[in-house]
Amino acid sequence: MQQESSGRASVQLKGTNFGLRVIFSEDLDDDVLIEEFKAVPEQAYALPVGRGLVLDFRSRPCSGELAGRILSGVIWPRGLDVLAWITSDAESRARLAQAGFKIGEPGHAHAHENLADAGPLIVNNSLRSGQRKEYSGDVVLVGHLNNGAEIFAGGSVSVLGKLKGLVHAGRGGTEGIYVMAASFEPQQLRVGDKLCNQFDTSMRWWKKPVIITLEDDNLFFRNWKAEPKSEML
Numbered sequence: 357m358q359q360e361s362s363g364r365a366s367v368q369l370k371g372t373n374f375g376l377r378v379i380f381s382e383d384l385d386d387d388v389l390i391e392e393f394k395a396v397p398e399q400a401y402a403l404p405v406g407r408g409l410v411l412d413f414r415s416r417p418c419s420g421e422l423a424g425r426i427l428s429g430v431i432w433p434r435g436l437d438v439l440a441w442i443t444s445d446a447e448s449r450a451r452l453a454q455a456g457f458k459i460g461e462p463g464h465a466h467a468h469e470n471l472a473d474a475g476p477l478i479v480n481n482s483l484r485s486g487q488r489k490e491y492s493g494d495v496v497l498v499g500h501l502n503n504g505a506e507i508f509a510g511g512s513v514s515v516l517g518k519l520k521g522l523v524h525a526g527r528g529g530t531e532g533i534y535v536m537a538a539s540f541e542p543q544q545l546r547v548g549d550k551l552c553n554q555f556d557t558s559m560r561w562w563k564k565p566v567i568i569t570l571e572d573d574n575l576f577f578r579n580w581k582a583e584p585k586s587e588m589l
Contacts, residue, residue: 366381375437386421409438410439410440411440454567456476476491477496478496481499493509494514500517501517501519504521505521512535515535515537521542525548526548529548536568550575566578
C-alpha cells in the first residue's frame with residue numbers, strides 16, 4: 357500500500373516494515389528526478405527511530421554522479437538514513453557496491469545495526485590542499501581530491517570527482533581493497549605497501565574513470581564501467 361507520495365508519478369514513497377521504499381521513475385532525466393525528489397515534503401519521511409529508506413531505481417541506471425547528488429541534495433540535508441540502493445542495472449549495482457553502498461534488500465531484525473557497523477565515511481565536499489581525511493574503513497569522497505589533499509583509509513577509497521591528491525588505501529589489509537576515481541590525476545597512490553608516484557599525462561588512464569586493485573603485488577587499472585581488459589603498472 358502506498359503510504360505517502362509526492363503527488364507525481366516520478367517519485368513514489370511506499371511504506372514497508374523497515375521504513376519507506378522510494379521508487380524512482382525509470383525514464384526521467386537526472387536533473388528533473390533530483391528536483392522532484394527535493395520537492396517531496398519533509399513530513400513524508402516521518403519514521404520511527406531505527407528505520408530508514410530503500411532507494412529503488414528499478415531498471416534505471418544510477419551513476420556515481422547521480423548517487424552523489426541524491427546524497428548531497430536530499431539525504432544528508434534532511435538527516436535521512438539509507439538502508440539500501442536497489443537497481444537491476446548490472447553496471448550500476450557493481451559501481452555502487454564498489455563505492456561501499458549496500459545494494460541488497462535490507463533484513464528485518466538488524467538492517468539498521470548492520471548498515472551502521474559496515475558504513476563508509478562519506479565526505480560531502482571537495483578536499484583542498486593541506487586537508488586530510490583518515491578513517492579505519494572505506495572512504496567515499498563526493499567531490500574532488502585536489503593537489504596537496506590526502507585520504508588515508510583502512511579500506512577502499514572512492515573519489516566521485518577528480519583524484520589529484522594523495523590516496524593511501526588498504527592500511528588495514530589489501531584483500532578486496534580498491535581505489536576508484538571518476539577522473540584519475542593523482543600525485544601519489546598507495547594500496548597496502550605498494551607505492552606508485554610515476555603518473556603523468558602520457559599514461560592511458562590519465563583523467564579517465566578507473567578502478568585500481570592490487571593483484572600479485574602489482575597495481576591493476578580497469579575502466580570504471582567494468583571493462584574486462586586490464587593493464588598492469
